[in-house]
Amino acid sequence: MEAFYIILLVGTVLVLAAAFSSLLAFRFGAPLLLVFLSIGLLAGVDGLGIRFENYSFTFMLGSVALAIVLFDSGFSTPIHSFRIAAVPALTMASAGVLATTGLFGIAASYMLGFSLLEGMLLGAIIASTDAAAVFFLLRIGGINIRDKVRSTLEVESGTNDPMAIFLTVALSELVATGQGFSGLDWHFLLLFVEEMGLGLIFGVLGGMMIVWVLNRFTSDRGLAPIFVLTLALLVFAFTGTMGGSGFLAVYVAGMYSGNRKMFAKQQITRFNEGLTWLAQIIMFLVLGLLATPSQFPILILPAVGLALFLMFVARPIAVWLSLLAYDFTQQEITFLSWVGLRGAVSILLAIMPILSGVDNGSVFFNVTFIIVLVSLLVQGWTIKPVAQYLGLIIPPRIGAIDKVELDLPGKATHELISYRVIKDSPLLSGERIPRWAIPSLVIRDNRSIRYQYAGRLREGDQVYLFVSPPYIGLLDRLFASRAALDEDDAEFFGAFAISPTRPAKELDAAYGPGLINPAEQSLTVGELMNGRLGGHADYADRMRFGSVVLIVREMDENGHIKSIGVSLEPVEPATNLPIFINMREIAHRIRDRIRKYRGKPVPGASSSNQS
CATH class of the missing domain: 3.30.465.10 (Uridine Diphospho-n-acetylenolpyruvylglucosamine Reductase; domain 3)
Incomplete structure (x- = not known):
């Protein structure tokens, strides 16, 4: 029991340290996931001395955490964003990953003295972008770019993990068994089709199951997020058991259910956000603990060289080839190339050669770790400046807004929206609420007032309105502050x-x-x-x-x-x-x-x- 309490104490202190450090990261614009990873490194064997070497446990824990992150990524992706970006994003997630694997594999075989197959294994490990890093930087980092570009990055980062995982597992098996390229046959192609096909089918069916269950067990809102979490993990585990890609299935299930009318959807969304933060913190902390920085110096030069090759050669060429047939401008393709952050997924996949018994498996892990650090340091800190340099930052249509969407039971055709009247809102300068919106209540100075008796709205008022979903965007403009425009x-x-x-x-x-x-x-x-x-x-x-x-x-x-x-x-x-x-x-x-x-x-x- 004493050992248990010590482990629990250390674990909670590390999670708290990561959570508090996020406040500093928000303030100074640091890549937040780099902060989490650094705390794990500082607490590890070369820092505070915590020795942690359980690769199997880390891989299982990281896989569950990644499944949670991917489900939330899909759940929060509007179907509109998926439609406008699906084809180019899926091309990048498939052909782009293959191109990155091949180009990087050639460079790795020269710079690390690997065989070409071993180099391609390392290429597969680092080929996918990190969904957590991309979603955080684009959604929370205040980067206002064209919707098609943003959606392409988000959908790509959420869908390229299955391809990278399949390639890593297949190439690890070939390297570990010594079969070489002679082991590549139609079996792997059929296996890929089976994994992706089953992942897509079970993902859609799983999403339908989640919506069906939630809309029929409506007795307690507190249980709704628990139902969703367990059902999402059920989809992930069942798909993997049946030989499909559980990661693709859980992402598709999240997207399907997130774009349907569900009971207690707002509570589920807030629960998913908090759980995703916890999953990312734990995943990065454990991966940081697993690393041994004292082994990095011997590999630092080739690893940094490979990181630069990935950022400036392999990723740009792969993105350009993937998007050649689509209407993206030079500036947009350059930006899509630059936002190719590597993160926890790559480090997690770097455990696979060790578990598969590949010779010098620790070299794959250490090189990948250095590449991820360089990617988060260089790319993670420069996303917004690069977007500004390329002229991709678009002026905001509206300024700040304080809004809460509230659930209505059943299949109501209206939404209940709560807005706080903030400074510079058009309402304060005489604009009136349109007739198609039905205001019902105003909260002023902690007192509730029926709207018709509230008189002219004041700054700080909380207004509750019933409105049809297509018109919510127009109300946003009415209750928002004036958009702050730069000189340009x-x-x-x-x-x-x-x-x-x-x-x-x-x-x-x-x-x-x-x-x-x-x-x-x-x-x-x-x-x-x-x-x-x-x-x-x-x-x-x-x-x-x-x-x-x-x-x-x-x-x-x-x-x-x-x-x-x-x-x-x-x-x-x-x-x-x-x-x-x-x-x-x-x-x-x-x-x-x-x-x-x-x-x-x-x-x-x-x-x-x-x-």
């Missing part, structure tokens, strides 16, 4: 605005001609932008049109373009390297060169802008 934001949307209903041929006559094809002659400017931006344009989307850049200034409540800005200033490309040019831009350049060769005028030749 005023020029972000161009010199002047045009109506999206104007004929596209007028735009072609002004800035062409010859920039639109015959099929686009009858389109409006808004329809032209939607078509060239993948079928659906969004706020702040940009499209090059000859010598100008068209920018979506405003969207209406139905998702249609309401106003388009025209920028006459050239937008410089992110880099002169051709690897960051998408297929459409390559076609444009080939066409321009052919025109120039034939002596014909090149539309928009006076500007070298790149949207």
Whole structure:
């Protein structure tokens, strides 16, 4: 019992230290997961002297923690975000992981003296981005970027783990048994199809089961989060037992259930957030305890070299190849390449060679640990500056907002929303609540007042309203503070605005001609932008049109373009390297060169802008 109390005491102190350190990380902008990992290192064998070498327990604990993180990632991903980013994100999560594994494997075989197969094993271990790190930096780090770019990163980080795990397990088996590349046959391809297929099927079925159970056992809201947690882990364990990818299944189950009407959904969301934080803290602390920094110096130079190769060569090339066919700009592909943070997943997978009996398994673990540290230090600390440098930070549509969504029982068609009236809200300057919103109660000075007797709303009032879900975004703008704009934001949307209903041929006559094809002659400017931006344009989307850049200034409540800005200033490309040019831009350049060769005028030749 005394040993138990000592272990419990040390464990709780470490978790508390990690939790309190997060306050400093928020204040100074430090990568929070790096802080958790550092506390584990400081408490380990080369720090305070805690000796921990249980690799099997760490792998099992880390797998459960990762399953919890992936379920919450899926649960908090709106289906809209998944739809607009699914194809490019899944391409990066599959083909991108394979490309990273191959490129990194070649470099590792030279820099560490590995065989090519061993190098590819290390490549598979570090090939996936860390969902926890990406979600934290994008959602909590205050980086306001285009929705398609953000969604692509989030969906990729949540779906690339199954591919990396499959490759790591398969390559570990080949290296450990000495089969080499001769062991690669159709068996592995069939195994991959089986794992991913079963993971997808059981994930959808598991999500349906979670929704069904929650909506039929509505007696106690306190039990709802427990039901969801245990059912999610049931999906994870059952899928793995049946030979499928439990990690893919739990992510899909989270996404399915998170986008359905469920009992006590707000309580479940808050519980998942807290549990995810705890899972990340424990996972990073234990992985930090497992490391032995005194073994790092002998590997530090090649490991840092490999980390730089991953950040500046392997990841960018893999991302570019994956996104070549999609309409991402040079700036966006550069940013997607840079936000390839490695974290707990890579360290967790680095345990697999040790468990599989691979020779020098500790080398894989130590090199991976150093690469993760370098990634969190360099990339984790520079995400926002890089986004600003590339011009991807978009002006906020609204300022701060204080809102709580409350659950209504059954299949209610309205939501109950509570807003706090904050400083600079349009309501304080005379704006009125629209008729389609039904205000019911105002809390003022700790007293409840019926809305019709409350008079004019004041700063600090808490207002409760019933509203149909499609109109919640409009209420957000009404109750929000004034958006704080930087000096550069005023020029972000161009010199002047045009109506999206104007004929596209007028735009072609002004800035062409010859920039639109015959099929686009009858389109409006808004329809032209939607078509060239993948079928659906969004706020702040940009499209090059000859010598100008068209920018979506405003969207209406139905998702249609309401106003388009025209920028006459050239937008410089992110880099002169051709690897960051998408297929459409390559076609444009080939066409321009052919025109120039034939002596014909090149539309928009006076500007070298790149949207």
